[in-house]
Amino acid sequence: MGRKRRITWLELLLQIPFIAYSATILVICFLLVFTPFRSTADLARGILVSPNSFTFDNFADAWRNGLGIAIKNSMTLSLLTCLFTALLGGFAGYAFSFLRFRLRNGLYIFMYSGIYVSTMLIALPLFLQYRQLGLVNSMFGALLIFLGLRLPFSVYLFKNFFDEFSIELIEAARIDGLADLRIFFWIVMPLSVGVLSTVILFNFTAVWSDYLIGLLFLQKDSLMTIMPRIMNIFGSGPMVTQATPLGQGFAGLLVSTIPIIVIYALAKKHYITGLTLGSVKS
Amino acid sequence: MAKNKLTYRNNGYWFLLPALLVVAFIFLNPIIRMFLFSLEGWKYLRPTGFNNFENYLALLTDPHFYGTLSNNVIIIIGVVPAVIVISLTFAQAIFGKIPGYSLYTFLFFIPVVLPDIVVAKILTEVLNKAGPLNDFFNWLGLGFLDQDWLGAPGLSLFTIIVSLIWKNIGFALLLFLARLTTVDISIYEAAEIDGASATQKFFFITIPMLASTISVYVVLQVIGLMSFLFSYIHVMTAGGPGYSSTVLEYFIYLNTFRLQEIGVGSAAGMILIVITMIFIYNYLFASRKKAAKAQEIR
Structure with a gap:
């Protein structure tokens, strides 16, 4: 030009x-x-x-007030959620795309609906149930919630991605006598790096940015996640006056933003894929 | 049609089962429980048995509940059209490679990716009565704009709406740009040869091309505004002052966790789930129908 x-x-x-x-x-x-x-x-x-x-005092103070522990907790939960949603979501996506079984459509619609259901709706009933089961203030309990919250969107991404695969590839592998589990790990997964990155990107950010689940289900100091901890440092209420430790709270905000920015800088392309997969196809 | 070649296999259940069990436990189980909660009386976080739909009656006679619903509607009407107009204009200009477009796309992406808490907290500080926004207005000599943006009953909802527009422009812009890059450039070139002006190209090519993307955006945004606003509202106004910026989702939180009105909160929850489901299924069937039509054309 x-x-x-x-x-x-x-x-x-x-x-x-x-x-x-x-x-x-x-x-x-x-x-x-x-x-x-x-x-x-x-x-x-x-x-x-x-x-x-x-x-650097604000960072030191925030660390003393539990920011470091909160980062560790949030990092653990985010990474474990990524791992398990990739695995279980990948399995489910494989089933929806490549296997035929009764109720497939109905079960998919059920799974898909989960994307849109407000977390607030499940919060109270789960909280009361968790109290009975002794799962409040347990990392396992919180992980289970994050998995449940993130699986519907993960399955949706996997299914949409797998639907573009040539079915002949899968059928050929079957004729060669490969079991579905092997097809999944040896053929499908190596071709799915793109969608895996998208799933990991979305799930990591969602768990890392979570406020409500952490606030309700991980209240103990040693288990608190990053967003509730930051709000805790700020004094947790809205309408904070100038007397509150503003610098400390902002230290938390800045630190909490770093992984997000790094991830998006590395994988902006996958973010757009996630937004547009299935929804903006012409 | 490739789908029909698939052989019937029962092991599909084994692949699906782990994810299905987790999702059923985290979604289906609490929603069924919430439905049962909404039918019972409650005292000190314990159910006292079936109470003749009193929770629903209490909800329907609660003036705050209607205020809450109308706040939901006001937020949707305030945010969605404004974001569409602004983002479409931006998308068209960026697509036309306006000077500085790559810097703009980078910048406009920032509010979208920042966690809600980060955005809400910084905005709260900016909008504080003694905060920089009011300082700025006073410096400009616009003293009448020095307001308690989040703390005045008539203003807090308006402020939330403006801040939501601010945060969501980038999201719509990304969707629109993604769609525009798949549009055949030659259409624009043909229009140029025929002497179409920039505005004509915008109204007669871009908007019709983007119609389906716009409707996708509307559905996603409406659900986002109804169901995923908690941390935003909680940080900025906590639904206040009074109930002036409470939305249905926050109303559920207030009733269940703050007022311990579990029955009433659960009844409100059932209303939110019904609204959400109506939306999803309309969306689902609309997109199915569209997909079927696209197949026919092919």
Whole structure:
């Protein structure tokens, strides 16, 4: 395209909303990145002023208040959820795509509906049941909830991806006498790195960003996950006054954002795949 | 049609079983329990037996409940069309490679990927009565805009709506851009040869091309706004002041976990599940029908 582009008036005019929206995003980024490094005295001047202090105290204080443990807990839960949703979700997707059995459609619709059901609806009944079973304040109990919450979307992604496979490939493997389990691990999974990345990306971020489940089911100090811990550091209520440890809380916010940003920087492509798979096909 | 070649195999159940058991335990089991809870009286977190649908009657006579429902509707009406208009404009301009478009797509993605808690907490600080937004308005000399954005009963819902529009632009933009990149460029080129202006291309090519994507966005966004708003509202206003920014999802939380009105909260939960199901099945059948039609055309 050697042709020189002419910039039209419309394009110039359109820059206004683009710049305005970008500016608001940059303000949020500025607050997220700089606030944690400012001293309490400096922050008392207001949060959106040029910083005149630089300190790591907020991070040290947040760590003392349990941020480190919370990161460890959230990381454990996120990674285990990724592992098991990949495995169980992959199995289920394989069944829905390549195997025929009674009630297949009905069971798929059941599984699919889970994507849209509000977590709030399951919170109270599960909480009461977990109390009876002694599963409140247990990592296993929380992991089970995260698995249940994340499996429907994982299965949906796997099924949509597998549906694009050539069925001849699977049939050929069957004629060669391969059992489904071997077909799954030897043939299907090696071809599914793309969808696996998408599943892992979405499930990691969802568990890492969770607030409600952690808040209700992991209340003990040693088990708290990152988002409830951050809100706890802030003083947990809304309408926080300036007297609260703002810098510490923002230290938590910044640290909690790092894995998310790293993941998206590495795998933005897979994020868009996940959003569009099955929904934006022409 | 390839599907028909598949041989009937019972081992499908074995592949499905682990996932199915977990999902049934985490979704089906609590929803059945919630239905039973909604039929019982409750005292100190213990059921006291069937109570003649009193929870539902209490719900239907609770003025807060209607306020909550109307807040839901207001949020949806306030957020969805605004996001569509803004994102479509942005998508068209970015698709037309407006100067700086790659920087913009990168930036606009940020609010989408940041965790809800992070966005909600930072916005809360910005919108604080003594926060930077009001400082900014005063500095501009617009003192009348110095308001308690999250703390005034008439304003909190409005503020939530604007902040949700702000957060969700990138999501719709991504969907629209993903669809636009699959559109055949030659259509635009043909229109250009015929002398179509940028606005004409937008209204007569882009919008019709994106119609199905827009409807996908509407469904996803409406469900998101009804069912997945808890942390956002909890951090920014806690549904207040009073019930002025409480939505159905938050109303359930308040009743069950805060007021310990388990029966009433569960009845509200059943209403949310019914609304959600109606949405999903309409969406599911609409997309099935569309898929069937697409097959016929092929």
